[in-house]
Amino acid sequence: QFQIETGLITSHWGLGMLANNGEKEPFFGQPEFGDRVVRARITTKPSKDSPWYFSAAWDRVLYDDLTIDPRIQWTNQALFSVLWRKGDDAFGMYGAVRRQDELLYARSTRVTVLDAYTDLNIDLTTDLKLHFGVEAAGVTGKSNRATTYNSPDRIHVLSGGAATEAMVIMLDESLAMGFAAGIASGDGDPSDDTAHDFSFDRNFGVGMILFDEVMGGIEAAQYNLLTDPDHMGQAPDAVEASVYEGAFRRASYLQPRVQYSPAPWAQLRLGMVFAWATAPITHAFYTHRNGGVPVNHLGQPTSGYALGSELDWAVQLGPFVDKDHLLHNTRVSFQGGHAVLDSNLGGDKMGRIDRYMMMFHVL
Secondary structure (H helix, E strand, C coil), X not given: CEEEEEEEEECCCCCCCCXXXXXXXXXXXXXXXXXXXXXXXXXXXXXXXXXXEEEEEEEEEEECCCCCCCCCEEEEEEEEEEEEEECCEEEEEEEEEEEEEECCCCEEEEEEEEEEEEEEEEECCCCEEEEEEEEEEEEEEEECCCCCCCCCCCEEEEEEEEEEEEEEEECCCCEEEEEEEEEECCCXXXXXXXXXXXXXXXXXXXXXXXXXXXXXXXXXXXXXXXXXXXXXXXXXXXXXXXXCCCCCECEEEEEEEEEEEEECCEEEEEEEEEEEECCCCCCXXXXXXXXXXXXXXXXXXXXXXXXXXXXXXXXXXXXCCCCCCCCCCCEEEEEEEEEEECHHHCHHHHCCEEEEEEEXXXX
């Protein structure tokens, strides 16, 4: 039997490390983006009761982390995936061949992506179960969207990343404890002919402050410097692609976390994030002005790979139960984050960074 799907849809795969539709809320923070494509897909399975699914698809990408404006960026990708799903357990692999053309500049990027993930739920005892998920991906290809001094015609792309999460959960789901971790490759030599930087999807939340706010703010300010005619006669190629909207990239992290539900309508979360870079910590503009010797966004020399740490917490009330079912999808949440940056990011001068957020969900 076959299933055929065509039309405008959101795109998601695995833990959402690369393809993320923005429908699942991260452990802390909120979803703000979602990948959208016009897709033609065909899926088949060996038999009616088989847990195996084989799919092939073609996408015209309208919006994701790399395609921002479909009017000037023409992006197509062909995909093939194999998925095994039984109950809440799943294992899958997909490959994608992607071509993106920058119509205004006659530049293009051609990459091949291979991504695999597993999502398992294992009963440990009569009272405990383990939820475990892992996703890993690699990217290879070539691009002349951005070039380097040592490779002015094109650069090669070779990068990879992985993410995992594990939670031990009470069967009544009142208490869960575990951790999340991830790594994204970084480029130690941005002037050679190969780009090694790997970025997670912007909706893959890693804490509330360090990447979402601090690193995202540094990138936005860097873009302003690189496009300011008072500083540079001409902005570098693909400078618009240097802003990643706070995505986790070229770094590694460890996040111990716990979740407690004292009542069906109340949930408490607590977590820590410890982060390290996977490439020398540099600021493109100030490092270039410093003759290539690494400095951060404050013009300070950097050493080592530590980025900092943060403490995050969240309180969610709802969904509520009432006899008229008027509030059954209504929730309110309060969240906070407190980050201490390493000296590599100017933490010795900036002090603690706090962020608070309140959200209402009415559906």
